Amino acid sequence: MSESTTTTTTPTARIVLAWLVPVIPLAYGLYNTLKSALKLFTQ
Structure with a gap:
């Protein structure tokens, strides 16, 4: 028997x-998150 x-x-x-x-x-969302995070570490 084969099916x-x-x-x-x-x-x-x-x-x-x-x-x-x-x-x-x-x-x-990832792009905006990274863009916002960069503001924390750069001036």
């Missing part, structure tokens, strides 16, 4: 979009 398994592939654009949704705000 037939089917696999589906997710389109690359959908994967990229799924990653960009959380990464863009995260990158923006």
